[in-house]
Amino acid sequence: MSARTDLLLSIADDELILGWRDSEWTGIAPFLEEDVALSSIAQNEIGHARALYELAAAELGTSADELAFDRRPAQYRCAPLVQLRRLEWARTIARRWLYETADEIRLEELKGSDDGELAGIAAKMNREEAYHRLHAEMWVDRLLASEEGRRRFFEAVDELWPYALGVLDEGLRSELRRRVEERLGRELPAAEAIERGRHEPELVELWDEMTMVRRSAPAGARW
Amino acid sequence: MDARTQEFVEYVQSGGQVEATDWMPDEYRARLIKFIEMHANSELMGVLPERDWILRAPTLQRKLALTAKIQDEVGHAQLIYRVVEDLGKPRQACLDDLVSGRSKFHNVFHYPTRTWGDVGVIAWLVDAAAIISQKALLRCSYAPYARIMKKICWEESFHILHGRDVVLALVTGTQEQFELVQEALNRWWEPLMHFHGTPIPADEDPMLFWRIKSQANEDARQQFLDGYVPQIRELGLEIPDPALRKDEETGRWLYTEPDWERLRAVITGHGPASAERLAFRRLSREDVAWVERVILAEAA
Numbered sequence: 207m208s209a210r211t212d213l214l215l216s217i218a219d220d221e222l223i224l225g226w227r228d229s230e231w232t233g234i235a236p237f238l239e240e241d242v243a244l245s246s247i248a249q250n251e252i253g254h255a256r257a258l259y260e261l262a263a264a265e266l267g268t269s270a271d272e273l274a275f276d277r278r279p280a281q282y283r284c285a286p287l288v289q290l291r292r293l294e295w296a297r298t299i300a301r302r303w304l305y306e307t308a309d310e311i312r313l314e315e316l317k318g319s320d321d322g323e324l325a326g327i328a329a330k331m332n333r334e335e336a337y338h339r340l341h342a343e344m345w346v347d348r349l350l351a352s353e354e355g356r357r358r359f360f361e362a363v364d365e366l367w368p369y370a371l372g373v374l375d376e377g378l379r380s381e382l383r384r385r386v387e388e389r390l391g392r393e394l395p396a397a398e399a400i401e402r403g404r405h406e407p408e409l410v411e412l413w414d415e416m417t418m419v420r421r422s423a424p425a426g427a428r429w
Numbered sequence: 430m431d432a433r434t435q436e437f438v439e440y441v442q443s444g445g446q447v448e449a450t451d452w453m454p455d456e457y458r459a460r461l462i463k464f465i466e467m468h469a470n471s472e473l474m475g476v477l478p479e480r481d482w483i484l485r486a487p488t489l490q491r492k493l494a495l496t497a498k499i500q501d502e503v504g505h506a507q508l509i510y511r512v513v514e515d516l517g518k519p520r521q522a523c524l525d526d527l528v529s530g531r532s533k534f535h536n537v538f539h540y541p542t543r544t545w546g547d548v549g550v551i552a553w554l555v556d557a558a559a560i561i562s563q564k565a566l567l568r569c570s571y572a573p574y575a576r577i578m579k580k581i582c583w584e585e586s587f588h589i590l591h592g593r594d595v596v597l598a599l600v601t602g603t604q605e606q607f608e609l610v611q612e613a614l615n616r617w618w619e620p621l622m623h624f625h626g627t628p629i630p631a632d633e634d635p636m637l638f639w640r641i642k643s644q645a646n647e648d649a650r651q652q653f654l655d656g657y658v659p660q661i662r663e664l665g666l667e668i669p670d671p672a673l674r675k676d677e678e679t680g681r682w683l684y685t686e687p688d689w690e691r692l693r694a695v696i697t698g699h700g701p702a703s704a705e706r707l708a709f710r711r712l713s714r715e716d717v718a719w720v721e722r723v724i725l726a727e728a729a
Contacts, residue, residue, distance in 0.1 A: 232483055234709075234710075234713035294716065424603070429599075
């Protein structure tokens with residue numbers, strides 16, 4: 207597999223699994239308005255995953271659906287950050303915000319790529335991610351505005367920080383730290399990144415559930 | 430009835446529409462709140478049976494479509510609760526009454542979903558039954574409610590297409606996939622026959638008196654049967670009612686009388702999934718209660 211396909215699958219798997227996790231809030235978010243917002247975000251992320259899988263599928267001679275559903279859990283390349291099961295609200299926001307901040311750094315890099323197809327898809331993704339960032343930033347503001355919100359949010363960020371580092375290649379991590387510390391006005395603990403390639407038990411559980419209907423008919427069945 | 434109320438009744442019965450800021454009799458307002466609140470509750474509770482399948486959708490396209498469909502239902506709940514709020518009952522009070530079981534939600538949302546076949550049957554046939562009621566509400570005497578029904582009907586008609594597409598893929602698939610639909614249809618037929626309510630005569634229905642509704646329950650059910658029985662049979666599916674047939678002379682559908690006692694039990698919270706659904710709604714609300722507290726503290 208080419209380095210390009212490997213990269214495409216890493217990002218696609220991040221977007222797919224995060225989209226699946228965000229969709230766990232459909233129907234039960236704290237406000238009806240948030241419910242609608244998170245469902246939209248989930249659909250965008252999965253749409254991005256599909257576009258990236260299609261590029262990878264062309265090279266691998268397969269389809270986006272087969273890449274999304276028909277690999278074994280150990281073959282997914284997503285960062286452990288997105289694998290964690292639906293988190294409580296402060297952690298949901300912390301994960302969204304950390305992911306979007308890291309993703310922005312990654313997309314900035316990809317937009318400058320010599321690979322026209324990759325640069326194009328990064329630019330297109332970035333147009334939608336801009337709204338996800340606005341949404342996450344609005345929630346960061348809201349949580350930071352009260353004692354309790356701040357306490358819960360900082361706790362969540364500290365807990366997820368080693369996972370957030372794992373979204374990016376090593377060379378981009380100091381920039382992530384700089385942006386996060388600047389926004390929060392506080393220093394983050396020294397931490398070892400929880401690296402891509404690790405598969406949390408929660409990913410395996412999710413995979414079991416997300417493929418259960420599909421696996422119930424022989425491969426190639428139409429759904 | 431005083432003269433002013435008499436005049437109001439004549440106005441709405443002759444097709445007149447009422448705005449939120451107009452004077453209205455207390456009984457009319459109370460009936461509107463109860464009816465519209467139940468509609469909003471149903472949209473919100475209707476999310477739960479399908480929600481389980483968001484994580485299990487078998488292709489990317491189905492995943493996107495199902496998430497979007499359920500998102501629409503939440504959006505409908507939001508719109509409809511706002512109509513209730515204008516009538517004087519805040520959203521929080523509606524949600525409190527919902528989770529404590531003081532208010533009701535529609536019968537079909539008290540049942541469990543067992544397979545992906547249920548997802549197709551719900552989106553196709555439950556939404557088809559719903560759109561019949563909702564289209565009739567386009568003529569509701571309360572104008573703000575009638576207005577939002579336009580958007581809702583538009584979106585529901587997409588849900589029906591999505592549901593029919595899911596069902597079509599299954600009935601043209603493997604034998605096991607076909608069986609998923611047939612078994613789901615067997616499970617959902619009685620709730621579908623209950624959907625439009627008991628055949629209460631039009632002149633005894635207070636909702637028709639105030640022209641909140643403009644279609645009698647049995648007429649809605651007949652319209653559903655007329656539209657969908659032929660389509661269901663065309664797909665090779667069998668409807669689990671041997672007595673179901675159209676009387677060619679009267680043009681009315683004849684069917685085995687549904688168990689109306691069971692409908693009453695279901696909508697008063699004794700359906701197969703009622704307790705579980707309400708408990709889930711209550712718990713998920715408690716989990717995020719702090720968010721509201723923090724946001725309100727900040728706003729104050």
